[in-house]
Amino acid sequence: MSKEIIRVEELGKSFGEHQVLRKIDFSVNRGDVICILGSSGSGKSTLLRCINQLETQSCGKIFFHDKELGRTQREINEYRSKVGMVFQSFNLFNNMTVLKNCMEGTRKVLHLPKHEAHERAMTHLKSVGMAPFINAYPAQLSGGQKQRVAIARGLCMDPEVLLFDEPTSALDPEMVGDVLKVMKELAQKNLTMLIVTHEMDFARDVSNRVLFMDKGYIVEDAPPEKFFTAPEHPRAKEFLSRFIAG
Amino acid sequence: MTNTPTNSFEWVWFIAKKYSDLFIRGTWLTLLVSVTGTILGFVLGYVVGIVQDTEINKDDNIVKRGVVGLMKAVSTVYVELFRGTPMIVQAMIVFYGLRQSGWEIDPINAGILVTLLNTGAYMAETVRAGIKSIDIGQREGALALGMSPISTMFNIILPQAFKNIVPEMANTFLTNLKMTSVLNVIGVQELFLQAKTAGGTYYKYLESYLVIALIYLVLCFVFSRVFALIEKKMAGQKDYVLAVEYMENTQ
Numbered sequence: 001m002s003k004e005i006i007r008v009e010e011l012g013k014s015f016g017e018h019q020v021l022r023k024i025d026f027s028v029n030r031g032d033v034i035c036i037l038g039s040s041g042s043g044k045s046t047l048l049r050c051i052n053q054l055e056t057q058s059c060g061k062i063f064f065h066d067k068e069l070g071r072t073q074r075e076i077n078e079y080r081s082k083v084g085m086v087f088q089s090f091n092l093f094n095n096m097t098v099l100k101n102c103m104e105g106t107r108k109v110l111h112l113p114k115h116e117a118h119e120r121a122m123t124h125l126k127s128v129g130m131a132p133f134i135n136a137y138p139a140q141l142s143g144g145q146k147q148r149v150a151i152a153r154g155l156c157m158d159p160e161v162l163l164f165d166e167p168t169s170a171l172d173p174e175m176v177g178d179v180l181k182v183m184k185e186l187a188q189k190n191l192t193m194l195i196v197t198h199e200m201d202f203a204r205d206v207s208n209r210v211l212f213m214d215k216g217y218i219v220e221d222a223p224p225e226k227f228f229t230a231p232e233h234p235r236a237k238e239f240l241s242r243f244i245a246g
Numbered sequence: 247m248t249n250t251p252t253n254s255f256e257w258v259w260f261i262a263k264k265y266s267d268l269f270i271r272g273t274w275l276t277l278l279v280s281v282t283g284t285i286l287g288f289v290l291g292y293v294v295g296i297v298q299d300t301e302i303n304k305d306d307n308i309v310k311r312g313v314v315g316l317m318k319a320v321s322t323v324y325v326e327l328f329r330g331t332p333m334i335v336q337a338m339i340v341f342y343g344l345r346q347s348g349w350e351i352d353p354i355n356a357g358i359l360v361t362l363l364n365t366g367a368y369m370a371e372t373v374r375a376g377i378k379s380i381d382i383g384q385r386e387g388a389l390a391l392g393m394s395p396i397s398t399m400f401n402i403i404l405p406q407a408f409k410n411i412v413p414e415m416a417n418t419f420l421t422n423l424k425m426t427s428v429l430n431v432i433g434v435q436e437l438f439l440q441a442k443t444a445g446g447t448y449y450k451y452l453e454s455y456l457v458i459a460l461i462y463l464v465l466c467f468v469f470s471r472v473f474a475l476i477e478k479k480m481a482g483q484k485d486y487v488l489a490v491e492y493m494e495n496t497q
Contacts, residue, residue, distance in 0.1 A: 054386055071305035073394065081392025091387030095405045097486075105391035108401060122492075131492030140486055150387075157391060 003029045004066070005160055005192060006051065006083070011060030013046055020046045022216040024060065028161060028194060033187045035203035035224075036196045038213035039239060044196040045088075047213070048165050051194070052085045081109050084154035088166040090146040092138040092153070098125065099134035102153045110157065117156075124152040128182050144175025148182055155186075162186070164195040200243050204228050212236045257453040265444035265454075272440030273461055279354065279429065279436060280422045283361025287422075288415065290362060291369020294321045296399060298370060299377050321370065328367035334428040336360050341432040357434040361422055372414045376407035409480050416473035420466050437461060 004027050011024040020043045028034060036044045049055040051062065053069070053076050062069045064079055092101050102121035106112045112120070125131045128148040138146055147167055154162050164183070168176040180202050187193065187206045197203060203210055203224060210227040212220035212235075219233040231237050251257045262269065297317045304311070328336065340363070341356040351359075380403050388398040427438035437458040445454030 052390055054389065073303055073306060077392045077394050079392075080390055085390035087383060087387065087390075089383050091381075091383035091390075093384060093387065093402050095402070095409075104388075104401065105393065108397055109392040126492065132489050133486075134489050134492075136486040137482070153391070 005030055005064070007063040007066070008051070009061045009063070011047075011050060011057050011062065013043075013050055013055060013058050020216050021050065021057075024218055026211065026218060026221060028192060030160075030192055031190045032209060033193045033207045034195065034209045034211060035207040036194065036211045036213060037198075037200075037203060037239070042213040043216040044213050045165050048085075048163050048194065048196050052080060052083060052163055054085075077109070081105070081157055082159055083161045083163065084157050084159035085163045085165065086147070086150050086154050086167050088169050090138070090143070090150045090170075092146055092150055094138050096137070097134060098130060098136050098138075098141070098149050101138070101149060102156050105153065105157050120156050120158075121152070124155040125149070127155075127185070128152045129178075142175065143171045144178045147171065147175075147179045151179070151182055151186075155191075161192045161194060164193060164197070166196050166198070168197065168199060200228075212239070254453055254456075257448075257450050258456050261444055261448070261450060261453050262457045265440070268440040268444050269437070269457060269461065272435060272437035272458070273465070275354065275434060276423065276426050276436040277465070279357045279361055279434060280419070280426045283358045283426075284365050284419050284422045286358070286362040287365025287418075288369055290366030292373050292404075294325065294366060294370035295373025295377065296404075297321045298325075298374055299399075301395075325367045325370050328364055329371075333360065333364050333425055334431055336364060337429055337432050353429070353433040353435075356432055357426065357429040357436075360429065361426065364425075365418060365422060368418060369415075372411050372418070373407065376411040376414075377403055379410050380406050412473065412477050412480060416470065416477075419473070420469060423465055423469065424462060 007027040008024050011021060012019070013021040024047060036047065038044050046055060050057045064083075069075065069079060092098075093104065096104065099118075099121055102125060103114075103117040106117040106120055107114070110117075122131060122134075125134065128151055130145060130148050130152060133141065133145065133149070138149070141149065151162075151167075167183070168179050171179060176199070180199060183193070183195070183202070184206050195203075195207070205224075207224050210220070210222055210224050211218050212227065212231070212233065214233070214235040220227060220231060220236045222231075227236070228240065231240055251260045297314075298321050300314055300318065302311050302314050302318075337357070337360045340360050341351070341353065344351045344356065377399075384402055384406065385398055388402045389395070393401070426434070426436050429436055430439035430442070433439070441454045441458040442451075444457070445451035
């Protein structure tokens, strides 16, 4: 199997007149932990949503294992089952318990037998420290707990890549730590991750690559050691100076 | 007759007793037509509501797009037609229309048919509103797992939407219970028509209609309680049980 999982070529996205993404080129290799940084409105989340096909790109191509992504619903469903997503607003299913949330995908999409789906759900819920809450409904959990369940739900699908769209932005500072700790453990287990975040320390310590976006372009693509000490692009310098000053 | 009633109260009681079999049959038919019509109408409403909410994926093949497009068009025409005309007129057109085209449909079945078609049109809009009320994140969460849009609809969106529209379903049902009275125009012997008959003999219309007003009131009260109970049941429990057997690893 090749090292490259996803490759994005000349990707662009516009909403009406407004161009959100321009000429995006990059690839994700197995084991990569890539943090996407940039100020609000620079297109980070849209890029992630295009990769997951929750938004359809206006131009350009996405390749999965060197094969261009198909456009039929069936092809997209299958692709999504291998490329998971964790959202800023968690998006746990409100009508299901924590346990059911983690079994829905494996039962309905992967068609695993019930005991196997259950076993998988328990394994991942334990790893994020949420196993005691299997009977709870999302509304009964705190934000940090919800996000850890959402991560477990994503992991149950055994994805090749897990996308994180600002996973800690809706959490209060105390809970951010819990979620980042879980993500750090995942990085150590070599899960391939693509993370849109504002957590600079996390990006510096955990990622192996940083993409910096500005006005819809990726203006810098560098290892964190280089990005955080010697950024090249003026916007990246400005962005970092504010972070260091703050 | 030994005890001729002397005032309206006595007349109400007299007529209720004397024509009890008419009122019982009327109550039964009112219930039969409204319950059957409403339940079938709810089913139709769900189907139409879901069809209207379905999006056409422009990258799907032409057959699939064609079928979905046609179903959406038919749904729209249906909803507009039945929301835009009075039920009493629909009853006439359906009943006489079917008869004239050679289908010997009896008034009761025609009544059920009209009720279900009318309910379906309103219900479709209610269902659509219910679907729209569910946060888009619920759908995205399911799609991101690789669930198909249809599976997402049935497993994630509808169960939540259903809960939200139960009060509106109760409303629709109570409305129908009373709206069946217009079906007297096609000869369904529901409560209204029975009251007309019962009142005619002694020329005591006021008293006769008071009897059925009371019956409608009791029926509506009972059913609104039943729906309140369903709603309460669906709200679910406030507490959950910690699975203490997995407690050791958490803080």
